[in-house]
Amino acid sequence: MVQILVYGAVISAIYAMLAVGFTLIFGVARILNLAHGSFYALGAYTVYALTTNANVPLWLAAILTVLLVAAFGVGVERVLVRPLRRSMLAVLLITLAVSLMVEQVLLLTFGSEARNVPSLVSGTYHFAGVDIGAQRVLALVGGVVILVGLWLFMQHTRLGSAILAISQDAEAAQYMGIPSDRIYSIVMGLSAGIAAAAGILVAPFQSVIPSMGLLPLVKAFAIVVVGGLGSIPGSIVGALLLGYSETIIAFKVSIEWSQIVSVAAVLLTLILRPAGFFGKRAAF
Amino acid sequence: MMMSRIDWIGALAALCGLIAAPLLLGSTYIIGILTVALCFGMWAASWDFMSGLTGRENFGHSLFIGAGAYTAGFLNVNFGIVPWWSLVAAPIVAVMFSLVIGFPTLRLKGPYFALAMLSAATMMQSITVIFSTYTGGQDGLNGLDPILYSQLDYYYLVLGFLVASVCLLKVIANSSWGTLLRAIRGDEASCQAAGINVTFYKIASLMISAAVAGLGGALYAHYQLQVGPDLFTVILSINIIIMVYVGGMGSIYGPVGGAILLSVLTEALRGLSEYRLWVYTLVLIFILFFMPNGLIAPLWRRLRSITS
Amino acid sequence: MNALLTVEGLNKRFGGLHAVKDVSFTLKPGSFTGVLGPNGAGKTTMFNLLTGFIPFDTGTVQFEGQSLAGLAPYQIVNRGVARTFQLARPFIGMSVLENVEVPCLAPRVRELGKTRTRAQALLDQVGLGDKANLPVDVLPYGDLRRLEIARALATRPKLLLLDEPFAGLGSSEIEPLADLIRSLHRSEGLTILIIEHKLREFMQLVQEVIAMDFGEVVTIGEPAVIVRHPRVIDAYIGRMEIDEPTPQTVGASVGTP
Numbered sequence: 067m068v069q070i071l072v073y074g075a076v077i078s079a080i081y082a083m084l085a086v087g088f089t090l091i092f093g094v095a096r097i098l099n100l101a102h103g104s105f106y107a108l109g110a111y112t113v114y115a116l117t118t119n120a121n122v123p124l125w126l127a128a129i130l131t132v133l134l135v136a137a138f139g140v141g142v143e144r145v146l147v148r149p150l151r152r153s154m155l156a157v158l159l160i161t162l163a164v165s166l167m168v169e170q171v172l173l174l175t176f177g178s179e180a181r182n183v184p185s186l187v188s189g190t191y192h193f194a195g196v197d198i199g200a201q202r203v204l205a206l207v208g209g210v211v212i213l214v215g216l217w218l219f220m221q222h223t224r225l226g227s228a229i230l231a232i233s234q235d236a237e238a239a240q241y242m243g244i245p246s247d248r249i250y251s252i253v254m255g256l257s258a259g260i261a262a263a264a265g266i267l268v269a270p271f272q273s274v275i276p277s278m279g280l281l282p283l284v285k286a287f288a289i290v291v292v293g294g295l296g297s298i299p300g301s302i303v304g305a306l307l308l309g310y311s312e313t314i315i316a317f318k319v320s321i322e323w324s325q326i327v328s329v330a331a332v333l334l335t336l337i338l339r340p341a342g343f344f345g346k347r348a349a350f
Numbered sequence: 351m352m353m354s355r356i357d358w359i360g361a362l363a364a365l366c367g368l369i370a371a372p373l374l375l376g377s378t379y380i381i382g383i384l385t386v387a388l389c390f391g392m393w394a395a396s397w398d399f400m401s402g403l404t405g406r407e408n409f410g411h412s413l414f415i416g417a418g419a420y421t422a423g424f425l426n427v428n429f430g431i432v433p434w435w436s437l438v439a440a441p442i443v444a445v446m447f448s449l450v451i452g453f454p455t456l457r458l459k460g461p462y463f464a465l466a467m468l469s470a471a472t473m474m475q476s477i478t479v480i481f482s483t484y485t486g487g488q489d490g491l492n493g494l495d496p497i498l499y500s501q502l503d504y505y506y507l508v509l510g511f512l513v514a515s516v517c518l519l520k521v522i523a524n525s526s527w528g529t530l531l532r533a534i535r536g537d538e539a540s541c542q543a544a545g546i547n548v549t550f551y552k553i554a555s556l557m558i559s560a561a562v563a564g565l566g567g568a569l570y571a572h573y574q575l576q577v578g579p580d581l582f583t584v585i586l587s588i589n590i591i592i593m594v595y596v597g598g599m600g601s602i603y604g605p606v607g608g609a610i611l612l613s614v615l616t617e618a619l620r621g622l623s624e625y626r627l628w629v630y631t632l633v634l635i636f637i638l639f640f641m642p643n644g645l646i647a648p649l650w651r652r653l654r655s656i657t658s
Numbered sequence: 659m660n661a662l663l664t665v666e667g668l669n670k671r672f673g674g675l676h677a678v679k680d681v682s683f684t685l686k687p688g689s690f691t692g693v694l695g696p697n698g699a700g701k702t703t704m705f706n707l708l709t710g711f712i713p714f715d716t717g718t719v720q721f722e723g724q725s726l727a728g729l730a731p732y733q734i735v736n737r738g739v740a741r742t743f744q745l746a747r748p749f750i751g752m753s754v755l756e757n758v759e760v761p762c763l764a765p766r767v768r769e770l771g772k773t774r775t776r777a778q779a780l781l782d783q784v785g786l787g788d789k790a791n792l793p794v795d796v797l798p799y800g801d802l803r804r805l806e807i808a809r810a811l812a813t814r815p816k817l818l819l820l821d822e823p824f825a826g827l828g829s830s831e832i833e834p835l836a837d838l839i840r841s842l843h844r845s846e847g848l849t850i851l852i853i854e855h856k857l858r859e860f861m862q863l864v865q866e867v868i869a870m871d872f873g874e875v876v877t878i879g880e881p882a883v884i885v886r887h888p889r890v891i892d893a894y895i896g897r898m899e900i901d902e903p904t905p906q907t908v909g910a911s912v913g914t915p
Contacts, residue, residue, distance in 0.1 A: 098461055150638060154461060155407050159595065160638055162588060166631045284472065291465055326476040332469035336462055337454040526763050526773060529752075533760040536749030539711070543743070545735035545764025545813045 068196045070313050076202045078309030079209030083264040084282050085289040085301035086216060087257030093233035093296025095250040097147060098154070100161040102286055103279025104168035105258040108135050109265025110274045111172055114183045124186055128266050132259045139258025140251045147254075148247070165279060172276035183269035205267040212263055213302065216256075220298070229253060233296055288328035292335045307331070353524075356657050360650065361603070365513065372505055381501050385573050387613035388508045392515055392566035394593045394605035399519045400559035402599040403528060404552055405535035406456070410467030411590050413451070414444040414560040416474055416582035418567025423491035423577040428484070433497045436568040444564025448556045456552045468584055475582035490578030497572045508569050512606070515562045520602050522558070531555060532600070592630075596637055598647025607646040660723070662687045662849050663708075663739075663817055668717035670700075670707055677703045678714070679873040685817065685851060690843050692860050693853045694884065695870035701853045702744060704870075705819050709741045710734045721817070736766040740815035744822045744853075746802035748794040755781065755790040757805060761812035777812065784808040784838060800831040807838070818842070820852040824859060832859055839863065861885070 088102045109131055116127035142164055150156040187200040220226035231239040232249055239246065264282075272278065289308050293300025308328055316324040353361075368388075372381045393415055401408045421443040422436035447470075455466040478485040485491065498504045522528060530551050533541050541548045571577045580586070590609075597608025619629055637645065661684040668681040678700045685691055693701045706712040708719060710731040719726040726734055735741075749757050758777035762768070769776070781787045784804040789797065797805065803823055810818055823839065824832050836859050842848045854860040860881075861867075867884040869876040876889045884890055 146635075150642075153642075155591070155595075156638055156642065158407075158409075158464075159588075159592070159634060163631050163634045163638070166627060170627055170631070287465070288469070291469075295461070322476070322480050326473060326480065329469045329473040329476065333466065333473060336458075336466045336469070526759070526770075529756055529759055530763060532752055532756075533749045536751055537747045539731075540743070540747040540749060540809070541760065542711070542731035543709070543735060543741055544761035544809060545732050545740075545766055546760065547730070547732050 070310075070317055072196060072198055073202075074310040074313035076206045077313055078306045079206045079213075080264050080268055081285055081289055081309050082213055082302045082305035083209050083260050083267075084286040085293070085305050086213065086298055087260045088286040089290045089293070089296055089298060089301040090229075090233075091250075091253050091257045092290070093298075094229055094253045095143075095151070095232075095246075096154070097143075097151070097157055097161070097250075097254075099254075099257070100158055100283065101142060101164040101168070102161075102257070102261060103281075103283030104165045105135050105139060105261035105279075106265040106282050107172060107276065107279035108138065108168060109262030110183060110269035110272070110278065111176060111181070111265075112262070113266045113269060114176075114181050114274060117184060124184060128186070128263075131266055132262050135262035136255040136259035140255040142258075143251050143254035148250070165283075169276045169279070176276065178276060180273040180275050183266075183274055185270040199271060201267075201270045205271075208263065208267050212260060216260070216298075225252070285328055288332045291332045354654065356654050360653075364603075364607075368509055369506075372502055378501050381505050382573075383614065383617050384610075385501075385505045385508055386570070387610045388505070388512045389566045389570040389573070390590070390593060390609035390613050391512050391606040392569070393563050393590050394597065394609040395512075395516050395519055395602050396559045396562035396566070397590050398594050398597075398599060398602055398605040399523065399562070400552075400555045402594060402601075402605070403523060403531035403535065404555060406552065407464045407591070408467045408556075408559075408587070409464040409584065409591070410469070410471035410587055411559075411563055412582050412584070412586040413447055413467060413471040413474060414563035415567040415570070415586065416471070416478075416577075416579075417444045417447045417560075418564030419571040419577040419581045420478070420485065420491070420567075421564070422568040422571040423494060424484075426494045426572075427491045433495045433572050436572065437497075437565060440564040440568035441561035442564075444560040444567070445557045448560035449553070452553045452556045456556065457549055468587070471582050471587060472584060475579045478579040478582065486578075488579060490576055492576045494572055494575045494577070496575060504573065508573070511565060511569060515565070516602060516606060519558070519562065523602055527551070592634055594644075596633075596645050598644030601647035604644055604647030604650070608644070611646070660687075661685060661720075662689075662722060663851075664718070664720040665708070666718045666720075668704070668707060668719065669715045670703060670712065671715055677873050678707060681717070681870075681873075681875050683868050683875065683878055685849055687816075687849055688843075688847050689866065690850045690864050691852070691866045691868060692864035692881070693851065693868050693870060694860070694890070695876075699870040700873035701870055702821055703873075705741060705821055705853065708734075709739060709819065732764070735813050735815075736764060738766070738814070738816040739819065740810035740813045740817070741819040742803075742806040742810050742821055742823060744825060746799070746806050748797070748802055748805060750795060752794055753790070754786060754792050754794050754797065754805060757794050758808050758812055761809045764813050767812065767814050780808045780812055783811070785834070800827055800835075803827065803835065804838070807842075811842070815848070817849045817851065820850065820854075822853050822855060824854060836863060 084102070084106060088099060091097050091099050112131040112134055113127050116122040116130060117124055122130065146160050146164060147157055150160050185201040187204050189200045190197050191200060191203060220230055228239070228244045229249055229252070231242070231244060232246055285308065289304035290301055292307060293302070293304030308331060312324045312327050315327055371384060393411060397408060397411045400406065418440035421440045422433070425431040425436055425439055426433050451466060451470050455463045478490070479487050496504065498507055523531070530541070530546055533544070533546070534548055534551060538548055567581065593608040593612050594605040595608070596612060597606065598604030616630070622629065641648070663685040665684070666682045668678055669676075670678040681704060693704070695701050703712065707714040708726070710726065710729050710733070713728070721737055721739060724737070726737065726739075729737070749760060755774070755777050758780050759773050762773045762776050778787065778790055781790050784807055786801060786804055786808065789801065794805070807820070807823065820839070823835060827835065839850070839852075840863060843850050852860070852864065864881060866878065867881050868878050869884055869887065869890045871889070877884065877887050879887070
């Protein structure tokens, strides 16, 4: 029971970190970013390369990684996505191409076998008769800190309010002189950075392989549909729902059935309440 | 939109080429590749009929392909039914899938239809793994009977179905029905204001699209003599979309060309092994940036305007 | 004479906003009625309620004695109520002719094999005949407004709802379009309900005016009477002076209905 509670919390925190970025860039720029999982994988691999190949101290490597991946996100938005933004299909295909390329680069550089990334913290905690790795606890704490930080940023800075304004009404925001193109780049960087942070936090207890970005993408997708495309609180509630139901089913039924939870949730949501449980109306 | 003489000549030349190709190239290996390419042609054309014309991008076309293929597998392997019946049952099952998914989602605007199709296909993939006693799990169902024992004959059978499907889809697309589908792409609210039952046309198109895809799935299953969960993957759906994009969206014949071109190209690049996906990705980026309307259909239109 | 359209107690709320409030009126066959009111008075919302694009909360809408409640927009069109949009919404990617062919395919008017000739005739009628084969994307704004009207006429409506047909047009374009609309009413006997902001053209066109403000009907009457109604002057003309600095011309045009 306690095990479910703790593991569910860790998974939910990771999912929430992935989903907020995904939903943010959709809500603000209408970009359905299929390369979102690549940011997560790049986070894990960059921190691996910096610590093992360049001998950078781990805490510094983590910070550098977040910045590098955020810059990569900005670059992708500027160079590849922006010229194609008129067509939803073209955006989907170009972000897909980016994710394929990232996977190929990782495969050619690091090979297909799993890599070990050192933990920021070591040891295990004993908590109500359950053993839990310190790194998982750190992932939970780190996730919560980042999400709270994001919330403070959105609520209490000018840039944050500008981002919120665009996600609510892009046209009106543009009339009010908010430079939407720059905001899109910033949001892409932000969303990439958060995904990379999630990758760094899980890397020590997840298998780090080139295709590791695919599953998180599917999860982020599901959470965001359940919570409502473009809604940040929705994506956090969605992450909790999905994180806990997956953990419960994995413990009580089987791992295989837990894999189906996310897609079933998406279908049910789309059929019952298509705009998600926190989104705007989708039909007219 | 009517076919001019040059169009007939082009269609006839393409058909002659497809008839002659296995005779000229000979080997069973190449006939196999071409048979698979024709199946992809059916999938690409059927995707284009629904999504290319109405602009409702379907990111789970593999749902219908897998449904058709597994129908063939079930009937033949689990119940021992003569394989010809697969070709009847597969489209029907695929159409049933399209109704279940189409009714709740096609009334919605935005990316919801794409997301629902993608999720449905992924869910079917997981279901085939979970109910492994019936579906064979990851290994799938093996030992389907071939429909025709000669590989060359089977190639011509698939070609016949491809030609029939493309003709059917093209005739509908050129009729007033096609005009309405393109109008839906243009502006849905205006379509309503024009007195057109938009939901009916979208669902009917999805049903036709699913039927052709399901038939292609059954033909593919009886060529591979095996069906597996990979037939439901997103990757398959996205491959088909790329083929349509390369061929030229909304033209029906272009995507068939795109499918055959990319299938053959993928085989030709097999020697590059791990760099193969690179080529694929770079081709995709190049097309997106420099040929947003695709390759084959625009080239043909240019040729037509030069000759007339 | 029986009413063509009877609206009674129509209501629509969006959250806390009461967008359309207890609206009632009737339209006689062959009448030409205008809807007057400042921005946000609920005019376009009312059009959307009448045409089924937005479902109404309470009230009744009867067309030729039959209720329109719960019908989809396309079903209402096929009963004989056509509309145009405030912002022209052409079918992008199609030719001008094809744009008119689409409504010619509505079940109400569908005649296989005659679609193209009908579409061409309609384009001739609104003065776009020579632009039939152009892609719709290149049409200037004034032509798009005519195209909107041609598409609405293609469904052979008995009642035509025009949502600000003159919006965004220059003064040289307004007069011919007003003539076209007038001829639809006079020679084809079409019943027309029109929303418009440009007072002068408006008052010359219509026989009766429904004045709205804050979602409610303020008063209904002949144009000459309406403009002297104190609440209309207060709600509409008074505020008009702010964005149109020539109250004299407004007054002058009102004097000659």
